[in-house]
Amino acid sequence: MKSGTMAPKLAIAQALAKGSCPVCSVLKQFVEDLVENFRPDQATSTCKTHTWALAKTAPAEAVVNSFLKTIGARVSGEPCACGICLLKEQEESERLDELAAEMKHRRMIEWFERHGSLCLEHAEKLREHLPEQLQPLVGGIVARNITELREELDSFRELRREGHREGWGLLGRAAEFLAGPRGL
Secondary structure: OOOOOOOOOOOHHHHOEOOEOHHHHHHHHHHHHHHHOOOHHHOOOOOHHHHHHHHHHOOHHHHHHHHHHHHHHHHHOOOOOOHHHHHHHHHHHHHHHHHHHHOOOHHHHHHHHHOOOOOHHHHHHHHHHOOHHHHHHHHHHHHHHHHHHHHHHHHHHHHHHOOOOOOOHHHHHHHHHHHOOOOO
16 A cells, blocks of 8 residues: 555445454554555554554655654643544544444344453443443343453463463453553
């Protein structure tokens, strides 16, 4: 992808995968695209996480402008709200609305009841976007996710005791369930 060209937004229904939160998946892509295609005219103050992300990935001129703005805000004592975090929060709310709309369809409900995953943070936030009659569905999804993760983590721990070295991806999935993806 050329610098300055955002990838097309992934629909929430396209981000459904067993074992991962679809909201986290679309937000991760959104933030990666935002950072990778950050332009000099988008200079904004940044939090620790997004300062490092810009330093690693964004075009140099955009990074310099953003860092100068962040330094200026911190030196002057201004509140230093991260522009990337603000855009991410707006996108997150829109995507939760999108997921809530999708969850009104019976097929989506059935898929989530059997296979769907939500991280703890997005499960809580999704409840606020759902009609009252669908809110218990979220509790059932989280309960199933917790049961599955506990079983898999217990099995992983036992396999490690027996000397097996595979299965580390499970720890990443568990971390995302508990804390969301790294870099958001």
